Amino acid sequence: MTLERHKYDVLVIGAGGAGLRAAVQAREAGLRVAIICKSLFGKAHTVMAEGGAAASMGNVNDKDNWMVHFRDTMRGGKFLNHYRMAELHAKESPDRIWELEVWGALFDRTKEGTISQRNFGGHEYPRLAHVGDRTGLELIRTMQQKIVALQQKDGRETGDMESGIKVFAELTITDILKEGGKVAGAYGYWRESGEEVLFEAPAVVIATGGVGKTFKITSNSWEGTGDGHALALKAGANLVDMEFLQFHPTGMVWPPSVRGILVTESVRGEGGVLTNNLGERFMFKYIPDVFKDKYADNEAEADRWYEDQDNNRRPPELLPRDEVARAINSEVKAGRGTEHGGVYLDVSKRLPAELIKKRLPSMWHQFYELAGVDITKEPMEVGPTCHYVMGGVEVEPDTAAAVGVPGLFAAGEVAGGMHGSNRLGGNSLSDLLVFGRRAGMGAVEYLKSNSAIPVSDETIHAAAAKIQAPFDRQGGENSYSLHAELQEVTHNLVGIIRTGAELKDAIIKIAEIRKRSANVAVTGGRKFNPGFHLAFDLDNMLLVAESTAKSADSREESRGGHTRDDFPGMSNEWRQVNHISSFDGEKVNIRKQSLPPMPKELFELFDIHELEKYMTPDEVAKGGSN
């Protein structure tokens, strides 16, 4: 049988926000682009983003600007962010949002007719451009339709709408192919038929999103299996700071079948309050020292803030996500949780029913249809759910080029560094746009001095053999059960609160599952066979879990999305450390690397007393890197 082959300039793996934005950029520069989606076009996890996209347009509060957004992002990430990524992100987000409007997006409006912006955790001013609570859908649809617009333009010019940009839907990539140390293409299979496909492309953009399916309780869809993280590792790239996982404070907890499904932070942004089973609004007890001057310590002030933001501090429900998730976890552990092990989130007392339905339409729908709860009349039950991975492929901030692998780029959730130890809500959709575009630009620039490299037969045979292997094994392990076992291990031992002993146990258990996964056998044929598909996804999740457990074991402090019961404090020495994961073909290795220090002009955007809370006296005295 002949192998299906395609040649492109740029191959984009992943059709969520970052991938599509990269594809648009590369195509508009005249390159031929292939977009790979693991599911149907337009279904990527970006559709699940609810609250909005953060950009300091200043439409609602004109005091906002990129410097405020930069500061908020660094604070949210507890200063472990790569300063340059946070800077580019804060500076470029407004342009990326306005650009979507030029492509047909319809955001909610202010009275003046500009794009409306809403409050969100950790953002000093109302900053999130939104469409009700379905902002991600608007983003992905706008870019999907932009891709179609580009295809129609190509069609008018060449007679073939798919001549310049083609979407390959329901296709999984199993290997990034390299020749002579450089990227040469990728190999994979059609999910529908199981047939194999070779892509020859000198530039590959990884935009595969997150890793949530490694965990038992997650807001992520089936696609979040860390494919890009694993592909990059196997191709010789590094992952940075994989210990940092965001447990979103508010996932549904009841009924069991919906456990983990996201409850947007907009509920709190619109005035929702968190209470325990004693009716106590508990967040006031959990304001950490570093945030004491910015958050109200009593209900009266917190409530006044919704009317007058200039003269009152913010309600503590709007602390960064890591703080709120830990607080909920503590309340439940102390026996003050709800019947089903969550806490109450109530917006019904703040807003009239029709306004709730208008501003939070999909939340109303979701609770009414899946839990039988009317959120305009009664509280929701919520608890933490694995939502986002801050760690990811180590990249050059300006070009999104993966460090160490020429021709490889990464953008969006799969890339690391931007969010430090904790991402602020709303900073993901803007991240996709800013760095998706930059990855596209990076590929365009790279191809000015690099061209296609033929893929050797040897490389192809090795990639093909891997795909066939699970069919040739007899009576081996079941991929569904191994996946469930992995999720138990990560949930119990690498979850929201960690200890050294449990992490060491997790590392051993993950290695055992990985050993057994080499024996996964598949029943049935190649045609649309989910058991076969999961065998490859599982392999990726195991590598990601190993990287996370090992990084978490090494980091002996608590910061953002990494909380160690045995090292509860934040350490200013550890703030200077990034964990770099690499793969030697057998196992994941972790080493420490210095975090690049902020240059003077960014350093000086902060109050020195704030920096003293995060930095060592030496760093503060130095006052920036230049």
Next chain:
Amino acid sequence: MARNIKLRIWRGDSTDGGLKDVVVEANEGEVVLDVIHRVQATQMGDLAVRWNCKAGKCGSCSMEINGKPRLACMTQVASFGEEEVITVTPLRAFPIIKDLVTDVSFNYKKAMEIPAYEHPKDLAPGEARMEQIDVERSQEFRKCIECFLCQDVCHVVRDHEENKKSFAGPRFFIRIAELDMHPLDILKNRKKTAQEEHGLGMCNITKCCTEVCPEHIKITDNAIIPMKERVADIKYDPVRWLGTKIRKREGL
């Protein structure tokens, strides 16, 4: 409380297939997609089913449940009787690939035929000013999650394969309506091309599409009927018709 339920699943491919009976455990609050996943994990490892978000937001798990086009992730097991057999079959209007998965590429081809949004040339990024009330009309249609249940249920194509060539279907009528009502879009004649090129006239407003829409978009009332009325006005009202000829007024 867990209980056993009877599920009847269509299994097969484009060449052959049939309904298979299984008994599977169902827990409190579970949806049909949950029990299909349990069958997949414990009894039929290669059972093909599409799904993504399991929260009614992506529109992937479209199938027919007891003959009705629905999202499996939003259909409660408890909505059926204790002894009732739940029958799940693939979408009928599209070719079968395997089991519950159909070839929905028809929809993506139609999407490529709808002329894209055109932004006013002299309106720079960030300069747009629109009233909330004006964007809301199009926003209703942009809620569409592309589950294609409306395309599946529409009798113009459900039992008439031959109509597919000239009929874009309800999903794309709301796409055209959305652009037509977009406060900024400058492309003209959208209603006219809806009628002449995308088969708007073939719709005889039985509202089946509106009934199955999981996003509760009023497809017929708010998109199709207003476009049809405008088309009829311009085309068949002699005064207006004359107006388009004499003053070269843009009609639709």
